[in-house]
Amino acid sequence: MGWNKAIEILIPLLIVGIAKVIYDYRKSILLWLKKQKLILLPVNFNVALSVDFKEGLNSGIYYEEIKKNLLQLIDNNRLHNHIKLKDFSDIQKFNNKSEAELFKTKKNIDLIIWGSFTNDGLKKDGESISKISLNFTYGHPENKERTIGQMVLLDINSKLALKNYWQIIDKQSLNDVEVVSNNIFDIATYILALTLKLYGRIEKSLSLFEHLYNSLSSRQDNFRQHIVPHLINCYELIIIENGINRKKFDIAKESCKKLLNFRKNNFFALSNLAVFQYKAGEKLEAEKNVELLLKLYPKNPLTELDVAFFRILQKNYKDAYKYYDRLLKHKHIKFNPQDVVEFLTDAYRLYKDPALLYGSGMISMYFGDRKIAREDLKLFIRKANKETYKLMHKKAEKLLNKIEK
Numbered sequence: 001m002g003w004n005k006a007i008e009i010l011i012p013l014l015i016v017g018i019a020k021v022i023y024d025y026r027k028s029i030l031l032w033l034k035k036q037k038l039i040l041l042p043v044n045f046n047v048a049l050s051v052d053f054k055e056g057l058n059s060g061i062y063y064e065e066i067k068k069n070l071l072q073l074i075d076n077n078r079l080h081n082h083i084k085l086k087d088f089s090d091i092q093k094f095n096n097k098s099e100a101e102l103f104k105t106k107k108n109i110d111l112i113i114w115g116s117f118t119n120d121g122l123k124k125d126g127e128s129i130s131k132i133s134l135n136f137t138y139g140h141p142e143n144k145e146r147t148i149g150q151m152v153l154l155d156i157n158s159k160l161a162l163k164n165y166w167q168i169i170d171k172q173s174l175n176d177v178e179v180v181s182n183n184i185f186d187i188a189t190y191i192l193a194l195t196l197k198l199y200g201r202i203e204k205s206l207s208l209f210e211h212l213y214n215s216l217s218s219r220q221d222n223f224r225q226h227i228v229p230h231l232i233n234c235y236e237l238i239i240i241e242n243g244i245n246r247k248k249f250d251i252a253k254e255s256c257k258k259l260l261n262f263r264k265n266n267f268f269a270l271s272n273l274a275v276f277q278y279k280a281g282e283k284l285e286a287e288k289n290v291e292l293l294l295k296l297y298p299k300n301p302l303t304e305l306d307v308a309f310f311r312i313l314q315k316n317y318k319d320a321y322k323y324y325d326r327l328l329k330h331k332h333i334k335f336n337p338q339d340v341v342e343f344l345t346d347a348y349r350l351y352k353d354p355a356l357l358y359g360s361g362m363i364s365m366y367f368g369d370r371k372i373a374r375e376d377l378k379l380f381i382r383k384a385n386k387e388t389y390k391l392m393h394k395k396a397e398k399l400l401n402k403i404e405k
Contacts (some may be wrong), residue, residue, distance in 0.1 A: 046083065046084050046109060046110040046111065046192075047083055047084065047085045047086070047109070047110060047111045047112075047113065047188060047192070048085075048086050048087075048088060048109050048111070048112045048113070048114075049067065049070075049085065049086070049087040049088070049089060049113050049114075050087075050088055050089050050092050050093060050094060050112065050113070050114040051063055051089050051113070051114065051115055051116060051117070051132070051134075052089070052093060052115070052116035052117065053089070053116070053117045054117070054120050057120040058120050058128065058130050058168075058170065058173075059117035059118075059120050059130050062117070062130055062132075062168050062173065062177055062180075063089075063117065065177045065181075066177055066180055066181045066184065067087055069177065069178065069181035069182075069185075070085060070181055070184060070185055071085060073181065073182070073185045073215070074185075076215075077211045077212075077214070077215050078211070079189070079208070079211055082192070082204060082207060082208055082211075083188070083189070083192065083208075093114075094112070094114045094135075097135065097137060100112050100114055100135065100137040101137055104137050104138075104139060105139070110138065110139065110192055110195065111136060111137070111138045111188060111191055111192055111195075112136075112137040112138075113134055113135070113136055113184065113188060114134070114135050114137065115132060115133045115134040115135050116132070116133055117130050117131070117132050117133075118130055118131045118132075118133075124169075127169050127170060127171060128169070128170035128171075129167055129168070129169050129170070130167065130168045130170075131166060131167045131168075132166050132167070132168070132180065133166070134166065134184070136156065136160075136187060136188070136191055138156075138191050138192075138195055139195060140152050140195050140198050140199075141198050141199055148198070152194065152195070152198070155194065156187075156190070156191060156194070159187060159190055159223075159226065160187060162223060162226070163183040163186055163187055163223065165179050165180065165183060166180060166183070167180075168180060182219065182221075185215075186212065186215075186216065186221075186223060189208055189211070189212045189215075190212060190227075192208055193205045193206075193208035193209045193212065193230065194230070196208065197230065197233070197234065202234055202237045202238060202241070203238070205230075205234055206231070206234035206235070206238065209227055209230050209231050209234060210231065212224075212227055213227045213228070213231060228262055231258075231262060232259055232262055232263060235255045235256075235258055235259040235269070236259065236268060238251065238252070238255045239252050239255045239256060239259070239268075239269070239272050242255070243255075243256075243272055243275075243276050244272075244339075247279075249276040249279050249280045250280060252272065252276050253273060253276045253277065253280065256269040256270070256272055256273035256276065257269075257273065260273070265292070265296055267293070267296075267297055267300065267302075270289055270292065270293055270296075271293055271300075271302050271303070271306065273289055274286045274289035274290050274293065274306055275306070277289065283313075286310075287310050287313075290303075290306045290307055290310050293306060293307070294307050299326075301327055301330045301333045301334065301335070302334065302335055304323045304324075304326050304327040305323075305327055305335065305340065307319075307323045308320045308323035308324045308327065308359060309344070309347070309356075309359065311323065312353055312355040312356060312359065313351070313353075317355055317388065317389055317391070317392060318391060320355055320359070320392075321391040321392050321395070324358070324359060324362050325395075327362075328362060328366045333367060337363050337364065337367040337368035338368060340360070340363050341360045341363055341364055341368060341372065344356045344357075344359045344360040344363070345360055348360070354379075354380050354383040354384035354389060355380075355384070355389060355392060357376045357377070357379050357380035357383065357384075358376075358377070358380045358384070358389070358392045358395075358396060360372075360376045361373045361374075361376035361377035361380060361396065361399075364376060365377070365399060370403065373399075373403075374400065374403055377396045377399060377400050378400065380392070380393075380396055381393065381396055381397065381400070384396075
């Protein structure tokens with residue numbers, strides 16, 4: 001073979017060899033730069049993936065599909081603002097939980113999903129099979145007794161026991177990859193939502209739980225029943241924070257309605273909804289819900305309190321007296337007397353009905369400040385017509401005589 005022929009053969013091989021060297025070199029440089037960026041700069045994601053697999057083989061193909069599915073699930077559920085996923089499998093590996101825990105804390109990452117595939121080529125019953133072993137490393141608040149971490153771990157482990165399919169059989173790989181992807185998405189979203197709730201970030205937690213519930217519902221996945229208690233708890237917290245503390249009644253009303261979708265006629269949601277509707281100017285809707293409370297929970301102190309108020313607005317003073325009388329026989333109440341007195345005082349300024357002074361006086365007398373009770377009852381007697389408010393007038397005079405002695 002002549003030199004010219006040899007050169008013709010060698011040059012393409014040489015070009016391929018040089019190209020491979022350049023590719024490997026560039027890949028090494030890119031990996032080095034990615035690693036430096038991860039080490040030196042703050043991260044711009046809150047969920048990290050670090051899974052050991054073999055590029056180009058089954059595990060690598062499956063992993064790429066799983067990652068693509070996860071990104072698609074985040075996109076489909078409109079969770080871009082809550083879940084920012086980053087894969088650094090090629091530059092950062094974890095050998096144990098301590099390493100993952102340290103890295104999570106150092107880089108302030110909410111959740112690290114790490115683990116590995118079994119070796120490619122393994123078979124079971126003659127079928128090629130790949131199993132993925134995953135760990136979920138996350139943060140949570142802790143108390144002095146260190147019991148919160150134990151409870152969170154038990155809770156998440158119980159959910160992992162329900163979402164326990166982590167293998168891909170070659171002949172059904174398309175379906176198995178989807179199942180594994182969904183399981184990762186469900187567990188990861190659950191962990192993020194749970195830990196956000198524990199850190200007090202209730203609105204973000206609720207958003208994640210709602211999206212997860214809807215996603216599970218669309219797939220007819222029974223795992224959704226385990227999301228419902230968290231949804232209810234978040235709604236309750238938002239009702240308290242927005243309706244009671246911040247006086248944002250529109251937000252609180254919506255949470256009441258959402259809670260009622262899961263727990264029909266729930267007392268907490270229904271009683272608060274009636275109050276928020278009244279304060280938002282929806283007096284007719286509030287009145288209907290108070291009547292429903294009377295039908296469902298007639299002996300509850302809050303029901304009696306609400307009914308007494310609306311009976312005053314209806315000018316039914318005999319009934320209002322009756323429900324205040326019932327209310328005052330309770331030894332234990334589950335409302336703040338000061339809030340009720342302020343509510344009735346505001347209502348008096350608006351409606352100028354002396355019966356509202358009677359109500360605030362009774363609440364103060366039995367559950368609050370007797371000085372306030374004396375002032376309200378005295379003003380009631382001065383303002384109230386003795387015949388119109390006969391029973392209330394008699395009771396107020398009797399109580400005042402008792403106080404003055």
